Amino acid sequence: MRALNLGDDVSSMTFRTTVKSRWRLLLALTLALCTQMAAAETTATITRSVNVRSAPSTSLPTVTWLLPGTRVTVVGCTPNWHWCDVVSGRNRGWVYTRYLSVPFEGSAVTILHGGPNLGLPAVDFSLGPYWDEHYQSQVWFAQKASWQARWDRRRAPPKWREPSSSARL
Numbered sequence: 001m002r003a004l005n006l007g008d009d010v011s012s013m014t015f016r017t018t019v020k021s022r023w024r025l026l027l028a029l030t031l032a033l034c035t036q037m038a039a040a041e042t043t044a045t046i047t048r049s050v051n052v053r054s055a056p057s058t059s060l061p062t063v064t065w066l067l068p069g070t071r072v073t074v075v076g077c078t079p080n081w082h083w084c085d086v087v088s089g090r091n092r093g094w095v096y097t098r099y100l101s102v103p104f105e106g107s108a109v110t111i112l113h114g115g116p117n118l119g120l121p122a123v124d125f126s127l128g129p130y131w132d133e134h135y136q137s138q139v140w141f142a143q144k145a146s147w148q149a150r151w152d153r154r155r156a157p158p159k160w161r162e163p164s165s166s167a168r169l
Contacts, residue, residue: 042120044086044100044111046070052093054135056083056125057154060147061140063093074100074111076123080157081115085123092134094125115162127151 046069051062056078066072072086072095083094097111104114111118127148135141 042074042102043071044074044102047099047101050095050099052095054093055127056094064091074120076121079122080159081111084111
């Protein structure tokens with residue numbers, strides 16, 4: 001039988017306290033990160049019936065369509081603020097920003113007109129990885145190479161321009 005040693009008990013208790021403290025710190029940091037990520041998400045409202053596309057282009061397949069008043073989560077927008085990657089329920093895809101409205105300084109502003117002033121993240125789009133992550137169950141996924149070729153042939157997108165003061169939001 002082993003004799004009880006007060007030093008062993010103290011060491012064991014110190015070790016357990018240290019491990020618990022580290023787990024608590026890790027949990028607190030994880031929760032803080034999740035809270036920041038949730039706060040960074042922006043909710044937009046669809047302003048008219050709109051197709052949700054599989055890429056920031058009208059020449060690629062439609063994922064679904066949404067009715068006016070539907071609220072979506074904006075993941076990010078193309079650097080010219082013409083298209084935003086959105087989530088609505090289980091669907092994810094791209095919506096032209098003329099049809100997305102967000103609250104800004106007390107009124108609703110379309111993302112197309114608000115552009116970088118709205119503080120939304122700009123994201124780049126790469127068809128292959130995006131489709132691999134979101135659309136493998138879609139019928140048109142089997143023709144991904146053909147759609148990729150079409151995407152690669154597109155014209156360069158225009159740069160964002162501040163709307164004229166006469167433009168209505």
